[in-house]
Amino acid sequence: MSYSIKEVAQKFNISSYTLRYYEKEGLIPSIKRNESGRRLYTEDDLGWIQIIDCMRATGMSIAYIKKYVDLCAMGEDTISERRKIILDQKNVIEEQLKKYNELLNLVDLKLDYYDEKITKDELRKILNEKKK
Numbered sequence: 001m002s003y004s005i006k007e008v009a010q011k012f013n014i015s016s017y018t019l020r021y022y023e024k025e026g027l028i029p030s031i032k033r034n035e036s037g038r039r040l041y042t043e044d045d046l047g048w049i050q051i052i053d054c055m056r057a058t059g060m061s062i063a064y065i066k067k068y069v070d071l072c073a074m075g076e077d078t079i080s081e082r083r084k085i086i087l088d089q090k091n092v093i094e095e096q097l098k099k100y101n102e103l104l105n106l107v108d109l110k111l112d113y114y115d116e117k118i119t120k121d122e123l124r125k126i127l128n129e130k131k132k
Contacts, residue, residue, distance in 0.1 A: 002032070003041040004038065004040070005038070008041045008045075008046065012050070012053055014053065019039075019049070022052060026066055026070075027052050027062070027065055027069050028049065028052070029048065029069065029072075031045060058089055059092060060092075068085050068086075
């Protein structure tokens with residue numbers, strides 16, 4: 001099955017411009033084209049786009065992704081280098097998760113404070129109304 005650039009852009013919630021940029025930078029190894037010259041994306045291409053999208057979302061640079069793609073093209077001899085790139089990115093993600101968990105804990109503490117404050121204020125209002 002093949003997909004148009006528009007379908008792929010919608011599927012990954014990225015622009016057609018971004019897809020063309022990825023292709024121009026050599027991040028997607030080889031996009032086939034139909035007789036009219038329109039891009040036809042395969043399932044393999046979607047796999048590349050998915051990993052590129054993942055790496056970009058975690059802050060990996062285009063140059064580093066390009067290095068990874070180039071290593072993939074070199075074959076089996078580069079598996080350990082590719083594994084290191086993915087492991088490094090996993091470590092980046094884990095650090096980001098740690099940071100966001102700390103932020104979430106702070107937000108939760110603030111919400112607990114406000115929830116407690118609101119509950120006390122509501123209780124006071126109820127007691128004051130009963131006195132009347």
